[in-house]
Amino acid sequence: MGGIIILNGSPRAPRSNSKGYAQLFARYSALPTSYFEITGSNHPQLCAGLEDCKHVLLVFPLYADGIPVTLLNFLKSLEQSSLKNRPVISALINCGFLEPHQCDVAADMIRLFCAQNGYPAGSILKIGSGEAILESPFRFLAAGSVKKLARSIAREEYGAFQTTMPLSKGMFLSASTKYWLSLGRKNGVTQQQMQSMEIEP
Ligand SMILES: Cc1cc2nc3c(=O)[nH]c(=O)nc-3n(C[C@H](O)[C@H](O)[C@H](O)COP(=O)(O)O)c2cc1C
Known part of the structure; x- marks a missing residue:
């Protein structure tokens, strides 16, 4: 109890940008942090794991202006599972386009899920140019934002953050x-x- 579970909701999780962002987050997290990739078959184990944590961080890409189906299906399972413990849900969303605000609808989808299912909503980080920024000279901007996100969750001072390449x-x-x-x-x-x-x- 007290730690944070990172769930990677990218359909290509093992080789995803989301994995890179999750690794950065784990580096900056002051809380004990564990990392899992959502698959089609591990929803029961993941839901059970959430009983013992204080925070969940959903890390995922923007797909067609919304959340990818890998994450959508997991949220459906979470909705059905009657957890006694309801961890705070935060999200780190990365999108291919330059503008972080492309992720606004996906962020609203997560907030709506929290409101409808009794989960406290935590922080949101939206990263534009998310496919490219980690391999660019602007990696430090992404790293700085991920650090802010990690700090906000550890201090329970939740907020909304965003970054992109300054081009x-x-x-x-x-x-x-x-x-x-x-x-x-x-x-x-x-x-x-x-x-x-x-x-x-
Ligand atoms: C099917 C598909 C749909 C996508 N839709 C969007 C979109 O609507 N807006 C956007 O900015 N990027 C979109 N992207 C780009 C991804 O968000 C981007 O490549 C991201 O970095 C992938 O992250 P991942 O490696 O963690 O899966 C899409 C990519 C795919 C494959």
Whole structure:
């Protein structure tokens, strides 16, 4: 009791940016911290684990302006499980676009879940350019925000935080286009294919 459980809700959790953010958080957390990745089959174990902690941190990417289905399904399980202990739920949301406010709806979804299910709502951190910032010279901005998040949870002084790369939209768009095109080339995928609705070539 008293510690914090980090739950990674990325559909690609083992190789996700969310994992990178979770590792940063664990480094800065003053509370005992454990980390788990949400899968399709571990909801009962994860829900049981929440009985013994004071805080939960949901770390996840923005998917289609909302929460990814991996996390949605877990929240459905949590809704069904009758926990006696209701930990404080905080969230760290990262999105691909530059603007952290893209994550506003996902943050509201978490707050609504808390309000409807009797969980105290904690802090929220929204990270724009979340796909890129950890590998960029602006990593320190993400690290600083994660540190603030960790401090706010440990002190129980909850707040909303955000960060992104300090670039103009034009610069971000041109840098990210170059990045995705070069990744496509490495994987034998053309710009046309990337812009189509086909998921598999
Ligand atoms: C299916 C899908 C939907 C996405 N939707 C959005 C979106 O609506 N807005 C956005 O800014 N980024 C969006 N992204 C980008 C992800 O949020 C971004 O790549 C993030 O860093 C992935 O984090 P992860 O590695 O922890 O899963 C989407 C990515 C995928 C694969």
